[in-house]
Amino acid sequence: MASCCEGQETAAASGGIRDIVRGAYAQTAVGGAGVLPTELANQEDRRKLLGYKEEEVNTAADIGLGCGNPLVTAKLQLGEACLDLGSGAGMDCFIAAKQVGPTGAIVGVDMTPEMLSRARATAQRDGVKNVSFRLGEIEHLPVGDGVINCVISNCVINLSPDKPLVYREMNRVLAPGGRISISDVLRMSDIPHELKTAQSFAC
Numbered sequence: 001m002a003s004c005c006e007g008q009e010t011a012a013a014s015g016g017i018r019d020i021v022r023g024a025y026a027q028t029a030v031g032g033a034g035v036l037p038t039e040l041a042n043q044e045d046r047r048k049l050l051g052y053k054e055e056e057v058n059t060a061a062d063i064g065l066g067c068g069n070p071l072v073t074a075k076l077q078l079g080e081a082c083l084d085l086g087s088g089a090g091m092d093c094f095i096a097a098k099q100v101g102p103t104g105a106i107v108g109v110d111m112t113p114e115m116l117s118r119a120r121a122t123a124q125r126d127g128v129k130n131v132s133f134r135l136g137e138i139e140h141l142p143v144g145d146g147v148i149n150c151v152i153s154n155c156v157i158n159l160s161p162d163k164p165l166v167y168r169e170m171n172r173v174l175a176p177g178g179r180i181s182i183s184d185v186l187r188m189s190d191i192p193h194e195l196k197t198a199q200s201f202a203c
């Protein structure tokens with residue numbers, strides 16, 4: 001996984017990191033070429049590998065993204081408010097909605113309109129009332145101060161060109177005693193030059 005902090009000059013020349021990522025995920029949302037390699041395309045195998053129970057997954061919201069299951073360590077409780085950074089088609093949001101129950105609330109934030117349209121359509125079709133989806137960037141969350149009990153994120157923060165700002169925003173929206181549960185990738189060594197491409201930024 002390429003870090004978006006590497007090779008920013010190249011990405012900027014191609015329209016900017018956010019534009020590259022947004023374009024790739026927009027294609028995925030509408031059924032175009034996915035952002036993952038084809039060998040990872042079997043969704044049932046991926047769900048099991050990442051720690052999801054088949055019966056809890058809304059298959060309409062699973063488009064093969066994510067690198068783990070942040071809900072395992074989130075341990076959501078009835079009545080809590082949960083925020084999903086980079087919610088995509090809403091897979092984690094719909095699972096979280098069941099965990100917090102009708103008195104809880106789930107907010108998904110994504111910068112890709114196509115993802116939001118897909119997530120909202122699924123929520124409307126299935127009558128999920130305690131989930132809402134908002135357009136926004138994770139560096140500038142469209143959420144008030146101190147109103148969230150738990151922030152989750154699934155393989156999204158690595159795509160941000162300003163990670164410190166993401167963490168400041170998470171701290172801003174968390175209520176006292178709130179918590180964060182993140183599944184993501186971490187660069188452990190230098191990225192080979194041949195992988196510092198626009199396609200890598202969108203992965």
